Structure formats: structure tokens, C-alpha cells
Amino acid sequence: MTQLGILLTNKYRLLSVAAILDVFESVNKFYAADGKEPVFNISLFAANQPDEKAVEFNDRQILSLESAAKQDLIFIPAFNATDIVAAIQENHRFIPWLRQQYQAGAELACVCTGAFLLGATGLLDGKAATTHVDACEVFANAFPQVKLQANKVVTGDGGLYTSGGSTSSFHLMLHLLQKYCGRDIAVRIAKLFSIDMDREQQTYFRTFAPAQVHxxxxxxxxxxxxKSSYHNTGTIEELIKEIPGSRRNIARRFKQVTGITPIEYLQKTRIEAAKSLLIETNQQMTEVMINSGYSDPKAFRKIFRKTVGMTPTGYREKFYMG
Known part of the structure; x- marks a missing residue:
């Protein structure tokens, strides 16, 4: 099991810590749902009076640095402070501890302005790093030996990881999840949290999950x-011809229950099948098209792009798990 530690620094940004907890606890839930043991053992560490912080995390146990075992991965959250330099001084007790953990084999990852604390350890000297765009000038002046890459969303250099501001923390976590758990888990988390690696749109993270219980x-x-015959290239009329009732009555009741027409439902089912084939198999595009119920390549591409927000080829390139 991977030992994952999260630092509760003085003046940490609560949203930053909550996002880390939410993502990695969700990963453990995915594993549990698949009948597997959790992959991360998550611990929270504070330098001073850890019990005072417990109320913010549903009374989750907060450990002191002195009681910390060796960690495999440690997260440093962003700071909720306007004076970052002063915040680093208030968190000096973490610096030797982070050095010790890194020398013992732990990887260190920081979110946004958390890079300042990592920079203060000296471990980033000569290595690539990034931080919040508005803090880059201050960071560069404070740590001139660090190879600051202000335009980067995420950097990774020698087991030290940094991320830019705001939602860049999610991109950092996806990067680490691919390393520790594989692409499949990273993609599932991306869909769950609607994380767009390219920051263009959210459409292709949407999953068609119609109401089944009614x-x-x-x-x-x-x-x-x-569901059983979507891959056949017939019309919706052919698919529901054995169902008693008029076409008009079926369509009316169908929309009342599902919110969409039977034709829309069929198209969404076929596109969802195509998405799965694109990322889970190495079938040629023609095979994907036919096996998801389409016979016209032009129509398939048009409907896929309209529904998903990108072409079938683009979707495969982004999410293929092979």
C-alpha cells in the first residue's frame, strides 16, 4: 500500500487539502468497488498541536511529524497567505522533515504556492518547478537556483512535483495517479471530477447514464x-416494433421517463458504446463504427463530434488505455 501524507501547514488553503483528500479517497473507493484493497493509506500531518485541526476533517486523526513513518508520497498544499515568505518562516519545522523523507525515498508534490515550502528545503535547486502565475516573480527572487517554468501546469523532476495555480492541482494529481495506479484510474478520476487535461471543454467527460429504475x-x-440491439444498424422503429403500444404512445412515455426521445436515447447509447470501443480496444475506426451501430462514416463522425465535443480519432488519442 502506498503511504500518502498530506501536510497541514500553518495557513494552508483548506480547499487545496480537501481536493487532495477527495481525489485519493475516491481512488480507494474505486478499488474497493472493484473488490481490491485500497491503494493509498492517507495520513494528515501537522507540526504544532495537530488535534486543533481535526474538526476541519470530520475528526480524522491528525498526526505529528514526530510520529510519522516513512512516506512514499507527500503533498504540500497551497498557502492561504498574502505574505508567502512569512508563511514559510512559520512552517520551518517541516523543512528538515521533508528533506529526511525525500532522502529516505519519498516523492514530494506541492500545489500552487506550496512550491515555496519545497523551494525552502533546497531540494528544488537545479530542478524544474512552477507555481501560481502571480507568485512566479516572488518565487524566482526567493529561489534563483530553481529552474522556474512559469508557463507550465505541472512539472516533475527527480521525484519532486509542482503545479500551477487553481485547478492545476488536479492535473498534478492525474499525473501522479497515472504513475501510481495506471491510466485507467487517472481517466476515471478525470471523468468523475470533470478534469479536462487540455482545459478546452467538459463534454467528452460526460457519461450517458439513463434512469433504469422506474x-x-x-x-x-x-x-x-x-441496450441489446443498439449495434444493429436498424431504425428505432425496428428496435421497438415488438413492444405493445403505438409509436406515438411509446415515444411520449419514453420521454416522460428518460427526458429524451427514443431516437436520442439510441444515438447516445451507440455513442457511449463507440467511446468504450475507442479507448478499450484497438479496433479500426470502421470496426468501431459498425460495432456501435453505424454504417455511414460521415454520419458517425458528425454525430460523435456533436455528442462528445471532439472527433472519434481525437477521443482515442486522449483516452486510449491500451
Missing amino acids: NDELVAMAQRSI
Whole structure:
């Protein structure tokens, strides 16, 4: 199990710590749902009076630095302070501890202005780093030996990781999840938290998950028919022809229950199938098209792009798990 430590520094930004906890606890839940042991043992560490901070984390145990075992990965959160230099002075007790942990083999990752504390250890000297864009000038003056890359979202150099401001922390966590857990888990987290690695749009993180539990058996029959036969290139009329009732009545009730028409439901089901084939198999594009129920390449690309927000090829390039 990977030992993951999160520092509760003086003047830490609560949202920063909460995001780290939320992401890695979600990873453990994914593993548990798959019948596997959790991959991360998460601990919170404080330098002074750790019990005072417990109320902010649902009374989760906060450990002192003195009681800390060797960690594999340590996160330094962003600072909630306008005077970063003063904040570093208030957190001097973490500096020798971070050095010791790093020398013992731990990797260190910092969020946003947390890079200042990592910079103060001297471990970043000669290595690449980034921080919040508005703090780059101060950082460069404070740590001239660090190779500051102000335009970078995430840097990784010698087991030391940094990220820019705001949502860049999620990009850092995705980067580390790919290393510790693999691309599949990173993609699942990206979808869960709607993290766009390219920061362009959120459409392609959306998953079609229609209501399946309801009291309309006629609609349930139509849903089952579409689910079992969506890959056939027939029309919606052909897929629901065995269901008792008029076409108009079925369509009306179907939209009442699912919020969309049977035709829209079929298209979304087919596109969801195509998405899975694109990222989980090495099928050629023609095979993906046919196996998801389409026969016209032009129509397939048009519907896919309209629904997902990018082309089938672009989707595969971004999310392929092979």
C-alpha cells in the first residue's frame, strides 16, 4: 500500500487539502468497488498541536511529524497567505522533515504556492518547478537556483512535483495517479471530477447514464431492446416494433421517463458504446463504427463530434488505455 501524507501547514488553503483528500479517497473507493484493497493509506500531518485541526476533517486523526513513518508520497498544499515568505518562516519545522523523507525515498508534490515550502528545503535547486502565475516573480527572487517554468501546469523532476495555480492541482494529481495506479484510474478520476487535461471543454467527460429504475414497464422494455440491439444498424422503429403500444404512445412515455426521445436515447447509447470501443480496444475506426451501430462514416463522425465535443480519432488519442 502506498503511504500518502498530506501536510497541514500553518495557513494552508483548506480547499487545496480537501481536493487532495477527495481525489485519493475516491481512488480507494474505486478499488474497493472493484473488490481490491485500497491503494493509498492517507495520513494528515501537522507540526504544532495537530488535534486543533481535526474538526476541519470530520475528526480524522491528525498526526505529528514526530510520529510519522516513512512516506512514499507527500503533498504540500497551497498557502492561504498574502505574505508567502512569512508563511514559510512559520512552517520551518517541516523543512528538515521533508528533506529526511525525500532522502529516505519519498516523492514530494506541492500545489500552487506550496512550491515555496519545497523551494525552502533546497531540494528544488537545479530542478524544474512552477507555481501560481502571480507568485512566479516572488518565487524566482526567493529561489534563483530553481529552474522556474512559469508557463507550465505541472512539472516533475527527480521525484519532486509542482503545479500551477487553481485547478492545476488536479492535473498534478492525474499525473501522479497515472504513475501510481495506471491510466485507467487517472481517466476515471478525470471523468468523475470533470478534469479536462487540455482545459478546452467538459463534454467528452460526460457519461450517458439513463434512469433504469422506474415503474413504466413499457419504457423499460424499450430500454432493454435498445441496450441489446443498439449495434444493429436498424431504425428505432425496428428496435421497438415488438413492444405493445403505438409509436406515438411509446415515444411520449419514453420521454416522460428518460427526458429524451427514443431516437436520442439510441444515438447516445451507440455513442457511449463507440467511446468504450475507442479507448478499450484497438479496433479500426470502421470496426468501431459498425460495432456501435453505424454504417455511414460521415454520419458517425458528425454525430460523435456533436455528442462528445471532439472527433472519434481525437477521443482515442486522449483516452486510449491500451
